[in-house]
Amino acid sequence: MLSLPPLSLYIHIPWCVRKCPYCDFNSHAVTGEIPQQRYIDALMRDLDQELPGVQGREIETIFIGGGTPSLFNAAGIQQILSGIAARTPLAANAEITMEANPGTFEQERFAGFRAAGVNRLSIGVQSFDSARLQQLGRIHNSQDAILAASKAREIGFDNFNLDLMHGLPQQTPEAALADLQQAIDLQPTHLSWYQLTIEPNTEFFSKPPNLPEDEALWAIQEQGQALLQLHGYHQYEISAYSQPNRQSRHNMNYWQFGDYLGIGAGAHGKISWSAQNRITRRWKQRQPKAYMNALNPLSGEQDISLEERPFEFMMNALRLTDGVETALFNQRTGLTLDTIAPMLQQAHQRSLLLNETERLAPSPQGRLFLNDLLELFLDD
Ligand SMILES: C[S@@+](CC[C@H](N)C(=O)[O-])C[C@H]1O[C@@H](n2cnc3c(N)ncnc32)[C@H](O)[C@@H]1O
Ligand code: SF4
Numbered sequence: 001m002l003s004l005p006p007l008s009l010y011i012h013i014p015w016c017v018r019k020c021p022y023c024d025f026n027s028h029a030v031t032g033e034i035p036q037q038r039y040i041d042a043l044m045r046d047l048d049q050e051l052p053g054v055q056g057r058e059i060e061t062i063f064i065g066g067g068t069p070s071l072f073n074a075a076g077i078q079q080i081l082s083g084i085a086a087r088t089p090l091a092a093n094a095e096i097t098m099e100a101n102p103g104t105f106e107q108e109r110f111a112g113f114r115a116a117g118v119n120r121l122s123i124g125v126q127s128f129d130s131a132r133l134q135q136l137g138r139i140h141n142s143q144d145a146i147l148a149a150s151k152a153r154e155i156g157f158d159n160f161n162l163d164l165m166h167g168l169p170q171q172t173p174e175a176a177l178a179d180l181q182q183a184i185d186l187q188p189t190h191l192s193w194y195q196l197t198i199e200p201n202t203e204f205f206s207k208p209p210n211l212p213e214d215e216a217l218w219a220i221q222e223q224g225q226a227l228l229q230l231h232g233y234h235q236y237e238i239s240a241y242s243q244p245n246r247q248s249r250h251n252m253n254y255w256q257f258g259d260y261l262g263i264g265a266g267a268h269g270k271i272s273w274s275a276q277n278r279i280t281r282r283w284k285q286r287q288p289k290a291y292m293n294a295l296n297p298l299s300g301e302q303d304i305s306l307e308e309r310p311f312e313f314m315m316n317a318l319r320l321t322d323g324v325e326t327a328l329f330n331q332r333t334g335l336t337l338d339t340i341a342p343m344l345q346q347a348h349q350r351s352l353l354l355n356e357t358e359r360l361a362p363s364p365q366g367r368l369f370l371n372d373l374l375e376l377f378l379d380d
Contacts, residue, residue: 002274002334005258007057008250009088011043011080012264013069014288017101020137021203022196026266026286027067035292036076042292044083046263046284049296051087053261053271058091059084061250063098064118070100074112081117095249097122097161102140102148110148111155120248121152122161122192128182129175132168135209149186159246161190166224167217168196169209176220177227184231189246193224194239237319238370255316256324257332265291270304277334279304307379309333310340314360314377318370323354323361343376352376 015034016027062084064077072080077098084090097120098113100106110121125148127133130141140148152160162183166176183191195217198204212220225235233241237255240248253260262269266286272279282301285291304312313333317324329337337344347353352366352373366373 001330002272002277002279003331004055004057004272004274005256005332006060006253007054008061008063008253008258008260009059009084010250010260010262010264010267010269011062011064011069012262012267013039013064013066013072014265014291015071016066016068017071017139018137019203021207022136022199024199024202025067028288030071034071036072038292039288040076040079040083042294042297043080043263044087045295046297047084047087047261049298050261050263050269050282053259053269054088055273056089057259058089059094059261060091061095061097061253062090063250064096065099065122067099068101068124069098070106070109070113074109074116077113077118078116095120097248097250099124099163100148102145104144104147107144107148107151110151110157114156119157120159120161121157122163122190123148123152123188124163125149125183126163126165127168128179129171132171132175132179135169136165137203146182146186149188153187159189161192161248162186162188163192163194165194165196166220167212169211171212171220173212173216173219173223177223180224180227184227184233189243190248191228191233191241192239193228193241195221234321236321238367255320256328257313257316265297272332274334279309279333305379306335309335310343311374311377311379315374317360318362318366318373320361321367323359326358326360329360340377346376347373 014026014028015030018029019027096118098118099122101124125145126136126138128142128145133141149162164179164183198208228241232243235241236247259271260269265288266284268281268283270281280301280303283299284297285294285299291297313329348355351363352369354361354363362373
């Protein structure tokens with residue numbers, strides 16, 4: 001039976017100083033001053049309309065993402081967090097993450113963010129090589145990135161993530177590994193290590209940069225994973241590595257097909273209604289202006305049908321290196337395991353899933369060919 005999963009809250013802040021040529025997130029270059037107060041008011045209106053979805057649960061994790069949330073000042077972040085606490089039960093040990101860019105302007109705000117209640121920082125370093133950063137259209141340099149991590153630790157963030165990308169234009173395996181080593185030297189509790197992808201509707205898509213060959217990408221991936229492991233970072237998801245017990249609780253809830261409210265321009269949410277056996281996705285107006293002007297910023301809402309649930313569940317759960325407990329399938333989808341018995345059998349026959357009854361977990365082969373594994377669960 002469908003049970004009520006843990007609840008998270010995602011908050012989207014849609015502005016950046018400028019738009020990076022590889023980025024397809026809902027982020028917009030700031031022109032003039034950010035309408036911080038108007039946006040916070042809109043966020044609170046948005047949250048008010050989401051409250052029925054809470055269903056008495058505590059919010060276990062909050063993630064303030066973007067865009068560049070660190071363009072908001074500490075008073076603004078404080079106002080958002082106290083507005084949430086006034087409206088919903090917030091778990092005493094809630095993980096509260098905020099994305100911050102590593103510029104000096106942002107670093108000066110770190111202490112204020114910490115005092116406002118943020119207890120985990122996710123710093124968008126991307127690379128420690130100033131030439132690569134310039135090609136990526138970033139406004140910080142290598143020194144800023146190193147200082148940002150030291151500063152975060154110094155002012156009391158004992159839990160912080162660095163976002164790093166690899167497979168950058170003209171990047172050699174040696175340079176990618178040097179970047180990774182520099183990140184490791186800063187001893188973050190968590191490292192998100194993404195391979196640069198060229199997304200439609202980006203500048204890099206219309207003017208493709210010179211990316212490393214497949215062979216080099218493969219070498220970066222293999223040697224990078226080994227380096228991370230050597231230094232105590234466990235790969236628990238495709239691009240996520242952490243020190244022991246320092247996984248992102250917020251992202252874990254997504255990957256375990258938990259529930260989340262999404263507020264802010266273009267934010268998505270997913271809510272389970274166990275008595276009605278419904279799982280609903282909701283999404284908000286994308287354009288910041290339209291979002292702020294709307295009395296009700298909801299742009300769309302759709303149930304995840306019974307037929308779609310196996311794929312939606314697996315698409316999340318099988319990203320995890322260790323997969324999930326088998327019992328979670330029934331709890332989170334409301335379907336019995338029998339529903340997917342033929343798919344599981346095929347996945348086992350093709351050695352894409354581990355042969356364990358207690359867990360649904362990809363085999364090493366399944367992790368390598370994740371799309372083939374997921375296709376088995378598509379409703380056709
Ligand atoms: C939406 S960004 C927000 C964080 C912050 N604004 C920043 O860029 O540092 C989240 C992360 O996604 C990653 N990312 C964005 N676009 C990507 C792409 N095309 N390929 C790989 N990773 C990407 C970057 O590592 C980035 O830090
Ligand atoms: S700073 Fe981050 S969110 Fe903003 S455009 Fe660049 S990658 Fe996208």
